[in-house]
Amino acid sequence: MNGPRILVKVPASTANLGPGFDALGMALSLFAWIEMQAASETSITMFGDGMEDIPTDKTNLIYKVAQLVFEEAGVAVPELSITMYSDIPLTRGLGSSASAIVGALVAANALVGSPLTNDRLFQIATKLEGHPDNVGASLFGGIVVSAWDGERADHVRIEPHTSLETLVAVPSFQLSTEKARHALPKTLNMSDAVFNVGRSSLLVAALSAGRLDLISTAMRDRLHQPYRAPLIPGMSTILEHAAEHGALGAALSGAGPTIITFVDGISDRKKELEQFLKDTFAAEGIEAETIWLQPCKQGTQWRQISESDETPLMDRIRNEVRAK
Ligand SMILES: Nc1ncnc2c1ncn2[C@@H]1O[C@H](COP(=O)(O)OP(=O)(O)O)[C@@H](O)[C@H]1O
Numbered sequence: 001m002n003g004p005r006i007l008v009k010v011p012a013s014t015a016n017l018g019p020g021f022d023a024l025g026m027a028l029s030l031f032a033w034i035e036m037q038a039a040s041e042t043s044i045t046m047f048g049d050g051m052e053d054i055p056t057d058k059t060n061l062i063y064k065v066a067q068l069v070f071e072e073a074g075v076a077v078p079e080l081s082i083t084m085y086s087d088i089p090l091t092r093g094l095g096s097s098a099s100a101i102v103g104a105l106v107a108a109n110a111l112v113g114s115p116l117t118n119d120r121l122f123q124i125a126t127k128l129e130g131h132p133d134n135v136g137a138s139l140f141g142g143i144v145v146s147a148w149d150g151e152r153a154d155h156v157r158i159e160p161h162t163s164l165e166t167l168v169a170v171p172s173f174q175l176s177t178e179k180a181r182h183a184l185p186k187t188l189n190m191s192d193a194v195f196n197v198g199r200s201s202l203l204v205a206a207l208s209a210g211r212l213d214l215i216s217t218a219m220r221d222r223l224h225q226p227y228r229a230p231l232i233p234g235m236s237t238i239l240e241h242a243a244e245h246g247a248l249g250a251a252l253s254g255a256g257p258t259i260i261t262f263v264d265g266i267s268d269r270k271k272e273l274e275q276f277l278k279d280t281f282a283a284e285g286i287e288a289e290t291i292w293l294q295p296c297k298q299g300t301q302w303r304q305i306s307e308s309d310e311t312p313l314m315d316r317i318r319n320e321v322r323a324k
């Protein structure tokens with residue numbers, strides 16, 4: 001084969017955290033892996049739940065994003081061998097598209113000797129995704145606060161509090177971010193804008209200062225969740241009552257339909273909260289998988305696979321999971 005083989009591990013992300021629409025994101029301990037190498041002929045293999053519908057020709061997102069990096073770096077790598085395995089559910093509000101974009105950028109950049117800085121990768125990723133929250137979290141890890149003016153994205157990373165855990169409820173239906181963005185109004189009234197500025201600022205300060213007691217009130221939102229609620233039966237009930245079942249706070253994860261609850265790791269009410277989420281969706285006739293996830297402190301990581309290592313990607317992932 002041709003030159004180095006790169007293996008990238010990208011975390012999932014939850015965006016908005018309630019009030020921080022298009023501004024706040026947190027990386028989660030759920031991952032996608034991408035292997036990339038120059039080849040004599042392009043071959044793309046995608047595996048993982050739902051990945052069979054993703055195109056495996058040169059229209060593939062990973063392939064196209066990689067070519068953007070090569071173009072900017074001034075090198076030609078027209079044929080690629082790409083393999084991707086993902087545990088991140090597709091189109092559920094856990095940043096699968098951001099993980100694909102960020103993973104492709106980091107893999108392609110590493111393949112040609114890392115000519116682009118992480119900041120440059122962040123700028124490209126933000127433009128491709130259309131908002132900086134998911135890509136920032138996947139790239140840098142931890143909690144990422146960002147602002148994008150359509151030209152430049154700036155960010156600050158916050159270390160997640162050591163006892164912060166999350167429980168996500170992932171409904172069995174998909175909801176595309178595009179559809180969920182179409183549900184939003186074009187204008188807002190001043191009092192709702194003021195409400196969100198206050199909550200989002202308070203949330204950032206509370207997360208920075210480790211004030212977990214403020215999270216419940218700080219996670220409230222009037223900017224996007226009320227408009228998206230009709231698309232996700234059960235969501236309003238969960239957001240209103242999760243704190244009564246032991247959650248520190250609750251929000252729609254990204255554009256949904258996944259709901260994320262923040263939980264104190266030492267809470268003895270974890271089972272109760274999990275049951276509440278499942279029961280609330282079940283009452284609406286929706287099956288939902290609950291998953292406990294940690295905030296992921298590491299962003300996207302890559303390493304070069306030795307030329308002689310013939311281990312298939314899936315076995316390599318199993319080994320990584322075992323080594324954790
Ligand atoms: N590995 C991938 N390769 C190509 N496209 C992908 C990949 N992962 C996700 N996507 C695209 O992103 C879409 C989901 O993005 P989106 O609606 O923003 O939801 P989310 O990012 O929350 O999962 C998928 O329907 C698919 O088109």
Ligand SMILES: N[C@@H](CCOP(=O)(O)O)C(=O)O
Pocket residue numbers: 013015016021022023092093094095096097131133134177180181224253254255256
């Ligand atoms: N800020 C975006 C976040 C979309 O996240 P995703 O994980 O659903 O792609 C939005 O709320 O539209």
